[in-house]
Amino acid sequence: xxxxxxxxxxxxxxxxxxxxxxxxxxxxxxxxxxxxxxxxxxxxxxxxxxxxxxxxxxxxxxxxxxxxxxxxxxxxxxxxxxxxxxxxxxxxxxxxxxxxxxxxxxxxxxxxxxxxxxxxxxxxxxxxxxxxxxxxxxxxxxxxxxxxxxxxxxxxxxxxxxxxxxxxxxxxxxxxxxxxxxxxxxxxxxxxxxxxxxxxxxxxxxxxxxxxxxxxxxxxxxxxxxxxxxxxxxxxxxxxxxxxxxxxxxxxxxxxxxxxxxxxxxxxxxxxxxxxxxxxxxxxxxxxxxxxxxxxxxxxxxxxxxxxxxxxxxxxxxxxxxxxxxxxxxxxxxxxxxxxxxxxxxxxxxxxxxxxxxxxxxxxxxxxxxxxxxxxxxxxxxxxxxxxxxxxxxxxxxxxxxxx
Numbered sequence: 001x002x003x004x005x006x007x008x009x010x011x012x013x014x015x016x017x018x019x020x021x022x023x024x025x026x027x028x029x030x031x032x033x034x035x036x037x038x039x040x041x042x043x044x045x046x047x048x049x050x051x052x053x054x055x056x057x058x059x060x061x062x063x064x065x066x067x068x069x070x071x072x073x074x075x076x077x078x079x080x081x082x083x084x085x086x087x088x089x090x091x092x093x094x095x096x097x098x099x100x101x102x103x104x105x106x107x108x109x110x111x112x113x114x115x116x117x118x119x120x121x122x123x124x125x126x127x128x129x130x131x132x133x134x135x136x137x138x139x140x141x142x143x144x145x146x147x148x149x150x151x152x153x154x155x156x157x158x159x160x161x162x163x164x165x166x167x168x169x170x171x172x173x174x175x176x177x178x179x180x181x182x183x184x185x186x187x188x189x190x191x192x193x194x195x196x197x198x199x200x201x202x203x204x205x206x207x208x209x210x211x212x213x214x215x216x217x218x219x220x221x222x223x224x225x226x227x228x229x230x231x232x233x234x235x236x237x238x239x240x241x242x243x244x245x246x247x248x249x250x251x252x253x254x255x256x257x258x259x260x261x262x263x264x265x266x267x268x269x270x271x272x273x274x275x276x277x278x279x280x281x282x283x284x285x286x287x288x289x290x291x292x293x294x295x296x297x298x299x300x301x302x303x304x305x306x307x308x309x310x311x312x313x314x315x316x317x318x319x320x321x322x323x324x325x326x327x328x329x330x331x332x333x334x335x336x337x338x339x340x341x342x343x344x345x346x347x348x349x350x351x352x353x354x355x356x357x358x359x360x361x362x363x364x365x366x367x368x369x370x371x372x373x374x375x376x377x378x379x380x381x382x383x384x385x386x387x388x389x390x391x392x393x394x395x396x397x398x399x400x401x402x403x404x
Contacts, residue, residue, distance in 0.1 A: 004325055005068075006318070012074055019075045022053060023082025031083035034213035035372055040169060041086050041213045042123065048090050049120040056117045059094050063101075069328030073269035073320050080273030084376035085213030087270065092165040092214060093117055096126025098263055099174040103190045103232035112192050116172045124195075127170035129161035129219050136163070137389045140185040144221060146177035148235075153228040155191060157221045160203060163383070167217040168202020171195040175221065179238065186245045190232040199224035210375035263384060264337035265327060268320035268344035271380035272313060275348040278355035278373040279309045286358055302358060309351045316344040335390075335397035342390035345380035352377040 008016065026047055034041040048054035062072040079087040093116045100112050116126030135141030144159025157177055161167065173193040180187030193200055203218025228235060244250070283306055286297035296302045323340040326333065352374035356363035363370045381387045395403045 004322070006321065008070065008074065009068075012068075012071055015071060016074050016078060019053065019078040020081070022048070022051065023078050027079070027082030027086050031086060031213075031369070032366075032372070035083075035085055036212075038207065038212045040125075040166075040215040041089050044086050045089055046120065046123060049117075049123055054090050054093075054117065054123075055119075056097060056113045059097055060113075067328065069265075069324035069326075070321055073265055073324045076266055076269040077273040077276065077317070080270045081277045082273075083213065084270065084274050084373075084379075085211040087273070088165065088211050088214035091266075091270075093124075093126035093170070094266075095128040095165060095263060096170070096172060096174045099128045099176075099190055100192065100232060104192075105232075105234060108192070108229075108232060112172060115195070116170075118171070124171040125166045125169055126172045126174065127164050127166040127168075127219065129164050129167065129173055129175045131161065131163050133160060133162045133218070137386055139188075142176065142178055142185075142188065144175065144177045145181075146175075146179050146189060146191060148179075148228075149225075152225075154225045155228065155231060157191060157193070157199075157224040157226065159221050161219040161221070163206065163216055164219050166215055167219040168200075168205075169215050169217070173200060173219060174232070175219075180242055183242065183245050187242065189238050191226055192230040192232065193221075193224060193226055194230065197224055197226060209378060210372070211379055212375075264341040265320050265324040267380060267384050268316065268323065268337075268340040271341075271344035271348035271377065272317050272320060274373050274377050274380070275309075275313050275316065275344075275351040278352040278370055278377075279306070279313055281368075281370060281373075282306065282309070282355040282358040285362075296358075305354050305358060309354055312347045312351060316340075316347040319343050335394040338385070338390040338393040338397075341380075341385065342387060342394070345377075345387060348377035348380050349374075 026044060030041065030044055034044070045054050052058055062075065076087070076091065079090060096116045097113045100109055104112070115124055118124030132142055132144060135143070144157065144161065146155045146157050148155055157175060159177065161175065172195060175191050175193055176188055177191060178187055179189045199222045201220045201222070203220045205215070205217040208216060231238060286302050286306060287295050289296045297306070319340040323336040326336050352370065355370045356374055359368060359370055362368050365371065385393070392403060
């Protein structure tokens with residue numbers, strides 16, 4: 001096992017600087033406009049593609065070529081320091097790619113992951129479709145069905161997915177569906193729905209509180225037929241797993257959960273980026289803003305608040321880095337991914353709220369970015385497993401009991 005270190009290597013430091021520069025020069029100046037428009041920021045993602053930041057190679061190098069696990073969290077923190085909505089637009093296809101990586105064969109990985117990104121001048125998007133209108137945290141409540149048609153070697157998908165990043169807008173949709181309802185969450189499988197497949201359409205597009213530059217919508221599947229080769233992992237593997245589960249033996253981890261567990265440190269890094277943006281802004285403001293004849297940071301009421309903000313951000317980042325490192329070395333032992341996401345989400349909402357407080361009335365108006373960061377922060381307590389789901393995962397890990 002490698003040695004855990006908080007020191008980034010030269011390559012990671014260069015990457016951090018490179019992504020930060022892009023966030024500062026390209027993302028920050030565009031953030032307010034795209035938040036107001038509530039549309040997918042194609043021109044910004046195009047610029048990210050041109051420099052290789054929006055690409056499957058970037059994801060692959062960060063995940064496979066890095067023994068420390070820290071490269072992706074470091075890059076994500078800088079992106080989300082720039083803006084969470086645009087950051088999500090750049091990173092959203094990565095969730096579909098992670099879904100393919102978690103369940104697919106090497107051949108499926110090579111075929112479909114590049115198609116989640118396209119190339120500069122011909123961008124593509126990926127979407128990972130798990131949650132449903134009546135089942136977000138309750139993965140056992142999924143109703144989207146996949147039925148095998150033996151005559152044509154096709155799977156027929158029917159159902160509605162909810163709160164899907166890039167949903168309906170994406171070229172490649174990765175859909176978690178029920179293949180055996182009796183097995184509940186153990187009877188799921190993941191499918192790739194190729195571009196322009198008939199029967200897949202966008203339902204309602206959500207108007208959101210925050211991360212408004214990220215496209216979030218329902219995905220409606222109505223008699224969607226995909227070839228057998230689009231079942232991630234293949235039919236033989238699925239049949240073997242279902243047979244094991246029916247016999248009462250443990251099957252593989254549930255499809256959606258496998259993907260979310262792998263991406264939790266990344267979501268924690270997103271939250272740290274938003275928190276850091278708000279903290280840095282509030283710190284600069286407190287040094288410059290005069291009240292009662294001196295900068296407001298000279299008051300303990302303000303300076304202690306900033307001291308706590310800095311400490312909480314560092315604590316959250318350390319949990320994220322530990323989880324990312326452990327997932328690389330040996331897999332999580334004790335719900336470290338959930339701990340990191342839980343802490344980072346809470347820190348982001350708390351720090352951005354304190355930043356508004358430090359700016360006072362200015363913090364509450366849209367002319368200043370802290371109110372946007374506060375809106376963007378809250379989703380990190382909710383998506384990819386709510387605060388309470390993380391607590392459930394952690395409590396099961398520390399107790400060894402099936403806490404409900």
